[in-house]
Amino acid sequence: MERTKEPTRDYPSLSRTPWTFWETLYARRSHRKYLPMERDGELESRLRETVSLAISARGAEEGDLLVVTDPGRVEEIKRRAHKGAPNKINLWLTRAPLMGFLVLAVPGKDVRGDRPRRLPRAVAATHDTVLWLTEKGLGTCWLGGINQSEVQEALGVGEEVLIPAVVSFGKPKPRVRAGDFDHLVYLAISRRRKPLSAVARLESMERPFIVGKNEPRSFSASPVQDVAGLLRKLMEGTSDQEDVPLSLALEACLEAARLAPSAGNAQRWRFVAVTERSRLAELSSACGARKAWRAAVVGAGSPGGWEETFLEKPFWMVDLPIAFSQLSLMAVSMDLAVDLFLDDFEEGRVAAAVGLASGYRPVGVMGVS
Numbered sequence: 009m010e011r012t013k014e015p016t017r018d019y020p021s022l023s024r025t026p027w028t029f030w031e032t033l034y035a036r037r038s039h040r041k042y043l044p045m046e047r048d049g050e051l052e053s054r055l056r057e058t059v060s061l062a063i064s065a066r067g068a069e070e071g072d073l074l075v076v077t078d079p080g081r082v083e084e085i086k087r088r089a090h091k092g093a094p095n096k097i098n099l100w101l102t103r104a105p106l107m108g109f110l111v112l113a114v115p116g117k118d119v120r121g122d123r124p125r126r127l128p129r130a131v132a133a134t135h136d137t138v139l140w141l142t143e144k145g146l147g148t149c150w151l152g153g154i155n156q157s158e159v160q161e162a163l164g165v166g167e168e169v170l171i172p173a174v175v176s177f178g179k180p181k182p183r184v185r186a187g188d189f190d191h192l193v194y195l196a197i198s199r200r201r202k203p204l205s206a207v208a209r210l211e212s213m214e215r216p217f218i219v220g221k222n223e224p225r226s227f228s229a230s231p232v233q234d235v236a237g238l239l240r241k242l243m244e245g246t247s248d249q250e251d252v253p254l255s256l257a258l259e260a261c262l263e264a265a266r267l268a269p270s271a272g273n274a275q276r277w278r279f280v281a282v283t284e285r286s287r288l289a290e291l292s293s294a295c296g297a298r299k300a301w302r303a304a305v306v307g308a309g310s311p312g313g314w315e316e317t318f319l320e321k322p323f324w325m326v327d328l329p330i331a332f333s334q335l336s337l338m339a340v341s342m343d344l345a346v347d348l349f350l351d352d353f354e355e356g357r358v359a360a361a362v363g364l365a366s367g368y369r370p371v372g373v374m375g376v377s
């Protein structure tokens with residue numbers, strides 16, 4: 009698998025055992041060029057199994073994440089999704105021989121609410137599936153610039169269901185140089201990521217997260233490194249880990265979040281790692297957690313921005329749950345037990361516990377034990 013984003017440091021080398029989930033994270037990138045492929049019934053049924061697993065692991069609602077592989081439906085979505093001026097950025101879809109789409113189909117009441125509750129869980133399950141597809145060598149692209157009503161009609165889901173985003177997938181065309189559209193977008197937008205120092209904080213918004221300078225004591229990553237296995241472990245919620253230095257564990261989780269894709273690659277987010285006892289107690293109480301946590305990460309998004317206005321979609325509630333998919337699977341790849349809250353926490357208390365700046369709202373809290 010080809011690597012796309014520069015790592016902050018060589019994390020896999022810090023484990024005595026293979027820590028290969030990193031390869032999946034670094035290999036995933038947005039593909040806008042695909043090659044034709046034969047229909048593969050076995051792959052499709054494994055994909056549907058993975059979607060079910062991800063929906064259970066994230067506590068999402070069945071039906072909020074659809075898999076479309078029927079060639080007629082796929083063609084119709086491709087033809088209709090880019091209708092309307094703001095969606096012309098995705099005109100490339102018409103020429104892409106896709107295998108299918110993952111479709112977020114969530115009730116409008118939830119998506120348009122002040123704080124969507126079903127949407128973030130469905131998004132996390134969708135991105136888990138994106139990572140699984142990456143592992144299987146397939147290319148994907150999150151697409152928010154789509155005409156919701158046209159896609160609604162193509163799927164026959166009814167007007168009360170909104171389609172905030174879809175993900176295209178198929179056989180990726182290797183990147184060619186020079187004037188190729190996929191390559192130009194990659195160079196202009198996609199490959200860039202803000203450094204950890206710009207997006208990560210320690211204990212509160214005011215304190216920067218300093219990347220460890222010394223080589224930490226090495227540890228053994230989980231023997232489970234594949235996405236489906238990690239999702240099963242996430243559901244078990246148990247930890248065999250006594251070995252991983254907490255500072256490395258947090259840094260790896262923050263790096264996994266940093267690499268996540270976001271609409272327009274805006275990365276309008278902050279991640280606060282928390283280890284202080286009193287703050288942890290306040291956070292776990294605000295989440296109603298039942299277990300004691302060794303550490304936590306709060307992820308906050310900044311609603312608004314040009315993508316949200318232009319495309320009329322609540323991207324803060326898509327981008328952050330994508331990052332939490334990566335963050336939580338990274339924690340499990342180190343054998344940590346994860347308690348993830350994407351809704352049902354007291355937002356004001358979480359924001360106060362880490363001193364969130366105005367303009368930011370907490371989207372998720374991950375406790376690890």
Ligand SMILES: Cc1cc2nc3c(=O)[nH]c(=O)nc-3n(C[C@H](O)[C@H](O)[C@H](O)COP(=O)(O)O)c2cc1C
Pocket residue numbers: 036037038039040097098149150151152153154173197198199268269270271272273323326327330
């Ligand atoms: C919610 C969301 C919506 C996106 N919408 C589009 C889109 O409409 N068209 C497109 O070409 N890329 C879209 N992208 C892909 C981003 O531009 C891409 O993820 C980002 O530039 C980072 O690049 P990478 O995915 O290659 O790491 C979207 C990504 C996300 C997460």
